[in-house]
Amino acid sequence: MEIKKPKIKSMQYEDFKDNAYLEKMVAEINAEGTNVLLSSLDDLINWGRSNSLWPLTFATSCCGIEFMALGAARYDMARFGFEVARASPRQADMIMVCGTITDRMAPVLKRLYDQMPEPKYVVAVGGCAVSGGPFKKSYHVVNGVDQIMPVDVYIPGCPPRPESFYYGMMQLQRKVKLEKFFGGVNRKEKEEK
Amino acid sequence: MFDFSIVSSWIHGLLTGFMPEGLAIFLECVVIGVCIMLMYAVLAIILIYMERKVCAFFQCRLGPNRVGKYGLMQVFADVFKMLIKEIITLKSSDRLLYNLAPYMVILASILSFACLPINKGMEVLDFNIGVFFLMAASSIGVVGILLAGWSSNNKFTLIGAMRSGAQIISYELSVGLSILTMVVLTGTMQFSEIVANQADGWNIFKGHVPALIAFIIYLIAGNAETNRGPFDLPEAESELTAGYHTEYSGMHFGFFYLAEYLNLFIVSGVAATVFLGGWMPFHVSGLDGFNSIMDFIPGFVWFFGKAFFVVFLLMWIKWTFPRLRIDQILKLEWKYLVPISMFNLLLMVLIVVFGLHF
Amino acid sequence: MNIKDRILEIVPEAQFAEQGDLTATIPAESFHALAERLKYDKDTQFDYLLSLTGMDWGETLGVVYHLESTVYGHTIVLKTMTANRENPELPSVSDLWKAAEFNEREVFDFFGIRFINHSDMRRLYLREDWVGYPLRKDYDDSLNPLRMTNEVTEDTTEELSLDEEGNLVNKTNVLFEDKEYVVNIGPQHPATHGVLRFRTSLEGETIKKIEPYCGYIHRGIEKMNESLTYPQTLALTDRLDYLGAHQNRHAVCMCVEKAMGVEVSERVQYIRTIMDELQRIDSHLLFYSCACMDLGGLTAFFYGFRDREKILDIFEATTGGRLIQNYNTIGGVQADIAPDFVKNVKEFIAYLRPLLKEYHDVFTGNVITQQRFKGVGVLTREDAISFGATGGTGRASGWACDTRKRKPYAMYGKVDFKEIVYTEGDCFARYMVRMDEILESMKIIEQLIDNIPEGDYQVKMKPIIRVPEGNYFASVEASRGEFGVFIESHGDKFPYRMKYRSTGLPLVSVIDTITRGAKIADLIAIGATLDYVVPDIDR
Numbered sequence A: 001m002e003i004k005k006p007k008i009k010s011m012q013y014e015d016f017k018d019n020a021y022l023e024k025m026v027a028e029i030n031a032e033g034t035n036v037l038l039s040s041l042d043d044l045i046n047w048g049r050s051n052s053l054w055p056l057t058f059a060t061s062c063c064g065i066e067f068m069a070l071g072a073a074r075y076d077m078a079r080f081g082f083e084v085a086r087a088s089p090r091q092a093d094m095i096m097v098c099g100t101i102t103d104r105m106a107p108v109l110k111r112l113y114d115q116m117p118e119p120k121y122v123v124a125v126g127g128c129a130v131s132g133g134p135f136k137k138s139y140h141v142v143n144g145v146d147q148i149m150p151v152d153v154y155i156p157g158c159p160p161r162p163e164s165f166y167y168g169m170m171q172l173q174r175k176v177k178l179e180k181f182f183g184g185v186n187r188k189e190k191e192e193k
Numbered sequence B: 001m002f003d004f005s006i007v008s009s010w011i012h013g014l015l016t017g018f019m020p021e022g023l024a025i026f027l028e029c030v031v032i033g034v035c036i037m038l039m040y041a042v043l044a045i046i047l048i049y050m051e052r053k054v055c056a057f058f059q060c061r062l063g064p065n066r067v068g069k070y071g072l073m074q075v076f077a078d079v080f081k082m083l084i085k086e087i088i089t090l091k092s093s094d095r096l097l098y099n100l101a102p103y104m105v106i107l108a109s110i111l112s113f114a115c116l117p118i119n120k121g122m123e124v125l126d127f128n129i130g131v132f133f134l135m136a137a138s139s140i141g142v143v144g145i146l147l148a149g150w151s152s153n154n155k156f157t158l159i160g161a162m163r164s165g166a167q168i169i170s171y172e173l174s175v176g177l178s179i180l181t182m183v184v185l186t187g188t189m190q191f192s193e194i195v196a197n198q199a200d201g202w203n204i205f206k207g208h209v210p211a212l213i214a215f216i217i218y219l220i221a222g223n224a225e226t227n228r229g230p231f232d233l234p235e236a237e238s239e240l241t242a243g244y245h246t247e248y249s250g251m252h253f254g255f256f257y258l259a260e261y262l263n264l265f266i267v268s269g270v271a272a273t274v275f276l277g278g279w280m281p282f283h284v285s286g287l288d289g290f291n292s293i294m295d296f297i298p299g300f301v302w303f304f305g306k307a308f309f310v311v312f313l314l315m316w317i318k319w320t321f322p323r324l325r326i327d328q329i330l331k332l333e334w335k336y337l338v339p340i341s342m343f344n345l346l347l348m349v350l351i352v353v354f355g356l357h358f
Numbered sequence C: 001m002n003i004k005d006r007i008l009e010i011v012p013e014a015q016f017a018e019q020g021d022l023t024a025t026i027p028a029e030s031f032h033a034l035a036e037r038l039k040y041d042k043d044t045q046f047d048y049l050l051s052l053t054g055m056d057w058g059e060t061l062g063v064v065y066h067l068e069s070t071v072y073g074h075t076i077v078l079k080t081m082t083a084n085r086e087n088p089e090l091p092s093v094s095d096l097w098k099a100a101e102f103n104e105r106e107v108f109d110f111f112g113i114r115f116i117n118h119s120d121m122r123r124l125y126l127r128e129d130w131v132g133y134p135l136r137k138d139y140d141d142s143l144n145p146l147r148m149t150n151e152v153t154e155d156t157t158e159e160l161s162l163d164e165e166g167n168l169v170n171k172t173n174v175l176f177e178d179k180e181y182v183v184n185i186g187p188q189h190p191a192t193h194g195v196l197r198f199r200t201s202l203e204g205e206t207i208k209k210i211e212p213y214c215g216y217i218h219r220g221i222e223k224m225n226e227s228l229t230y231p232q233t234l235a236l237t238d239r240l241d242y243l244g245a246h247q248n249r250h251a252v253c254m255c256v257e258k259a260m261g262v263e264v265s266e267r268v269q270y271i272r273t274i275m276d277e278l279q280r281i282d283s284h285l286l287f288y289s290c291a292c293m294d295l296g297g298l299t300a301f302f303y304g305f306r307d308r309e310k311i312l313d314i315f316e317a318t319t320g321g322r323l324i325q326n327y328n329t330i331g332g333v334q335a336d337i338a339p340d341f342v343k344n345v346k347e348f349i350a351y352l353r354p355l356l357k358e359y360h361d362v363f364t365g366n367v368i369t370q371q372r373f374k375g376v377g378v379l380t381r382e383d384a385i386s387f388g389a390t391g392g393t394g395r396a397s398g399w400a401c402d403t404r405k406r407k408p409y410a411m412y413g414k415v416d417f418k419e420i421v422y423t424e425g426d427c428f429a430r431y432m433v434r435m436d437e438i439l440e441s442m443k444i445i446e447q448l449i450d451n452i453p454e455g456d457y458q459v460k461m462k463p464i465i466r467v468p469e470g471n472y473f474a475s476v477e478a479s480r481g482e483f484g485v486f487i488e489s490h491g492d493k494f495p496y497r498m499k500y501r502s503t504g505l506p507l508v509s510v511i512d513t514i515t516r517g518a519k520i521a522d523l524i525a526i527g528a529t530l531d532y533v534v535p536d537i538d539r
Helices: A020-032 A036-050 A062-071 A106-115 A126-131 A162-177 B005-018 B021-058 B074-083 B095-113 B130-151 B155-186 B191-200 B208-225 B250-274 B288-296 B299-318 B326-353 C003-010 C028-040 C100-111 C221-225 C230-237 C242-260 C266-295 C298-319 C341-364 C367-373 C381-387 C391-396 C427-449 C505-515 C520-530 C534-538
Strands: A094-098 A121-125 A153-155 C023-026 C048-056 C061-068 C075-081 C089-091 C114-116 C156-162 C168-174 C181-185 C197-203 C206-213 C470-478 C481-489 C497-501
Touching: A020 A162, A036 A162, A036 B074, A062 A094, A062 A126, A062 A162, A062 C242, A062 C298, A094 A106, A094 A126, A121 A126, A121 A162, A126 A153, A153 A162, B005 B021, B021 B074, B021 B095, B021 B250, B021 B299, B074 B250, B095 B130, B095 B250, B130 B155, B130 B191, B130 B250, B155 B191, B155 B208, B155 B250, B155 B326, B155 C181, B191 B250, B208 B250, B208 B299, B208 B326, B250 B299, B326 C367, C003 C023, C003 C028, C023 C028, C028 C075, C028 C089, C048 C100, C048 C481, C048 C497, C061 C481, C100 C114, C100 C505, C114 C156, C197 C520, C206 C505, C206 C520, C221 C230, C221 C497, C230 C242, C242 C266, C242 C470, C242 C481, C266 C298, C266 C341, C266 C427, C266 C520, C298 C341, C341 C367, C341 C427, C367 C427, C367 C520, C381 C391, C381 C505, C391 C427, C391 C481, C391 C505, C427 C520, C505 C520, C505 C534
Parallel strands: A094 A121, A121 A153, C023 C075, C089 C114
Antiparallel strands: C048 C061, C061 C075, C156 C168, C181 C197, C197 C206, C470 C481, C481 C497
């Protein structure tokens, strides 16, 4: 059965700037082929999963305030279903790394990531989490969270506007919609040094 | 009034027509069990959606509105996701108790839920000591919470479980005393009779002053029983991570989550039954035309309407007040609520003895 | 009473600097005696240690102390050096000023100077297994690759002291006994307002002792500054206390402008003052929201954020940023104010005034709030001064520490506003100080907003900015306290040492003192009302 392009409500497929990686994933899945029953089940499960991504409350610095503003009344991420931010990693689906990760914090973050149950996603928010940001030359900053864990979506900005957060979250939703329940997940990971 | 015993006796007649009595009863029990669990799940979904929307409207925002029209499918998405999450087994937890705890909490919740009379003839567990059984069954939940906190092998969960245990055990006194006040007024502990006695007026009107005091105390204590509202210190998100259920993931956590909302509903359901008349419509003695119009609306509509009204009240309280500290919670109970309840009970006894009620 | 004469009287070998602020260089042996005299003498009474900065002067290491008297208002800068680089030791002043406890640990962490008679000589920001001292000029970063192993937390610490012959003796102090019930709060925790770790020793619900562990967001800004030009260092100041972005940048620009003798136009002074006050309102609204959220009244959180968004709109129209503004520059501001700036600000003030009454109705008057705040976490005035806890916290304890009144800068000397001081020192006083300060800020803005004079928004500066040699210090009243900038320049276009006097470090050091005997829930209330921002502590 053919997997269709992932659809996000009230936003055109063409408005997303980068569809190439999704189309590659779709081609991969279609090449392997799936039967109708399993892929309908997958669709249902992926619909459920993509609309109910619960973030872990994790904010180290400035981007955390923009994350709080995202949850507040004007931008209201509850509309998407994301507002249930759990404090315990065992109950969260994804971790939005907002803020700089320092050398002292890196093992703590890895431990938090390890404690989360599958399927879990990582969103690197802000310049510092993507690549070290303004603090790239510092002796105590990890240059990007993908040095220590696999990242699914990068949201650049210093700090990114709440609308950029939404763009990143919708990209994540599209990626979740293309996962196979019994199959692999497409993630970007650097070698551990 | 729509009487559900018509339906249940028709089904019983049908089944005993072609199978022995014992088998028919067994089959009926299975069906009822399935129906209760279905209703439990559906009510939980409705309540979770209601909470998210109500809290959003209090906070000047919209709440879920993208998943299905008005966000109605949001909780279904949450349920699907919860069902397929990985259930993590901890390395150094007490395996049996850790896995047992969520089931104990759900067990207590379903047992109490089964006691509520939803319509005339539609009650599942109806003993002559119904009230007493309900309070005893809901106490089993404390065991589940304490087990969860202890067996997670985590200092935070232990603190959360201890707090919760102390709080629930203390507030059961107030709950018991306020319901006892109404038992004194109605003279029976059986739920179906309590509701039937309110045909000429709800208990809260019949018992005027002490019934009103008992209602308020019951609301406060019931709130504390379910770890909600100003009393949610044991699972205070901004204090102890997630309290006693920190280490649970996937469906085990789902059970705790569900049980919290259903306990809220049960507290409201009991309040609606004992104080507000259960499935009994609103009758004014003397206005027969008005009364027969009220009788047209079926009993379960009345019951759910009243229960959801009380749920809304409790949600309103939760989203307005900040949290109390644990020693303030216990002080409130032992130094204020229990003496007031006991005095109230005495007052009600005097009123009943001297016939001063309506 | 001339301070210079008094110092020469006590320590005849003291030397005074030629340029910049008045600095006295004191030899290490007589330093502690001088410090004690300066603190306790009736006519000097230097009871407030503003800033304690470690320095690396090539051949020796040393420390620069900024002292101030809350009674008389005079200030002095003292400098002292170690004998050599290999075994640097200095006498500790933590018995005189409690602010020195954490600051000296920071100097040990960055420079390796060990302080004699300091009861807890451990690193503050970096891991215990870190090799080397980062802020020394000869630091080798390759010795410290990213370590992903979990840190081993020690329960004991070291103290150095001198015995009778003058030899150094190591003593071990115990932090936590084996039998204590120690719980780890943080670093990832919803209520610590950032990544701060507290190891708490509990007895049931009561707190016996708290040890804070900082450094989880230590980004090494001070070391980075030494290789950036002055305009480039401005880029990082917004990210320190991001809720005081305008104020932090204002401090740095003020310091450099003072050092170079640049006068900014009056229009710039007006704009800087108005932006500072808007930033203060923004920060206090966020304080209100987070305090309510921590206490469980989640609805008020949304109300505070909703109003904060209006200020962010005003900022965005002029500076382009919501949180990180990049607005002040050396010699002026980045761009002129937007055309409808004045109108928007006036509308906003008219909108916010009645809402503050609503906030008080929803949260402050609630009996639960009052029970949770009143009498909890009392900080005495002497402790506040000794720790250097400025800002709303200091003013709630009865210490009138507002920098806008003590050392007026920009337009603060010419506007009329009250300094809000409460005396109880508990959580409720700290909360009310900030709520009342919002009203005062609105009053200041109202006096200035209609009279912004015409003029340049930027003074013409040379393309390469070189600050003349010497030590310079400037401080502003940031949203959380006195934010100071200390620059030591050797005439280059890079600062030789640029240190930020943090507003949050004294607040964290106060926590152990005021939470003894309180409950865990009180720790949350205290943390919420102390109102620190962790990147400002860790820099």
